[in-house]
Amino acid sequence: MWEPEFLTTRHVIPRSHPRVESLLIRKKLVDGFDSGLVAREGLLAQGRGEAFDYLLGEKTGRPARRAIRAAAATLTLAEFPVISVNGNAAALCAAELVSLSMQAGAKLEVNLFYASKKREQAIVRTLRKCGAQKVLGTSPASSARLQGMDSARRMVDRDGILAADVVVVPLEDGDRTAALKSAGKTVIAFDLNPLSRTAQTAHITIVDNITRAAGLLAADIQKIAGKNAKVLHQIVSEFDNRSNLADSIAQIRGNLARRGGLA
Numbered sequence: 001m002w003e004p005e006f007l008t009t010r011h012v013i014p015r016s017h018p019r020v021e022s023l024l025i026r027k028k029l030v031d032g033f034d035s036g037l038v039a040r041e042g043l044l045a046q047g048r049g050e051a052f053d054y055l056l057g058e059k060t061g062r063p064a065r066r067a068i069r070a071a072a073a074t075l076t077l078a079e080f081p082v083i084s085v086n087g088n089a090a091a092l093c094a095a096e097l098v099s100l101s102m103q104a105g106a107k108l109e110v111n112l113f114y115a116s117k118k119r120e121q122a123i124v125r126t127l128r129k130c131g132a133q134k135v136l137g138t139s140p141a142s143s144a145r146l147q148g149m150d151s152a153r154r155m156v157d158r159d160g161i162l163a164a165d166v167v168v169v170p171l172e173d174g175d176r177t178a179a180l181k182s183a184g185k186t187v188i189a190f191d192l193n194p195l196s197r198t199a200q201t202a203h204i205t206i207v208d209n210i211t212r213a214a215g216l217l218a219a220d221i222q223k224i225a226g227k228n229a230k231v232l233h234q235i236v237s238e239f240d241n242r243s244n245l246a247d248s249i250a251q252i253r254g255n256l257a258r259r260g261g262l263a
């Protein structure tokens with residue numbers, strides 16, 4: 001007898017559906033929107049990400065694996081790493097980001113493009129439910145301005161992003177990475193679009209769905225935990241973001257060639 005496997009608030013997603021993984025990621029976003037975590041525009045951002053994920057073959061390719069390893073080494077070497085969390089990231093993988101923060105010894109900071117106190121609080125509650133002890137970015141007393149940008153994302157925490165040496169930025173629209181770099185920070189980005197400004201500007205871009213990559217990054221940090229600093233520095237220095245992005249674009253071209261005869 002047929003049984004529905006996953007229920008959304010309105011619809012049924014059968015486990016047998018050929019695109020079940022993608023539909024479940026979409027469901028997380030819609031649920032996140034319904035519960036006040038995600039901005040309306042976040043649903044559009046998800047659509048853009050889905051399109052790139054489709055072109056990448058919806059799997060973590062070799063370039064993403066290499067970026068994840070370099071990111072793991074960078075975070076292990078960091079003195080003051082901070083993970084920035086926006087609405088989409090909280091809806092898609094709050095638990096993974098909390099365990100990444102524990103694994104990396106990194107602080108969590110809420111930072112929104114479509115600033116909203118209500119959404120900020122909802123994100124903090126979600127991260128806390130997943131085990132976060134402390135979440136920065138909500139106290140007006142420690143709020144500071146990141147130079148070189150005008151969007152709401154310029155407001156950062158003095159005890160968090162402003163003081164960080166390494167900042168992890170999940171899926172965002174590219175206005176902040178350059179400002180963070182100018183402020184002397186190393187930027188690690190999750191972005192499915194290898195052509196985006198964020199992807200092109202970050203020191204290390206993980207071109208993969210954050211729903212897959214956040215957990216893999218935490219696992220890689222655990223794997224390299226015993227390695228000495230010299231080995232970690234070597235992993236970082238051998239990584240070249242520009243050529244790795246070119247490899248992600250080649251991954252897309254390869255998929256197009258295999259599936260559509262277009263490349």
Ligand code: PTJ
Nearest residue numbers: 042045049086087112113114171172173191192193209210
């Ligand atoms: O919560 P807020 O207010 O901070 O707003 C967050 C969004 C995401 C709405 C805001 O940052 C935004 O508008 O972003 P963009 O300009 O749409 O850019 C999002 C980028 O993330 C695009 O390059 C997408 O391809 C990429 N992306 C979308 N979904 C994922 C993703 N990358 C990794 N994993 C995903 N699941």
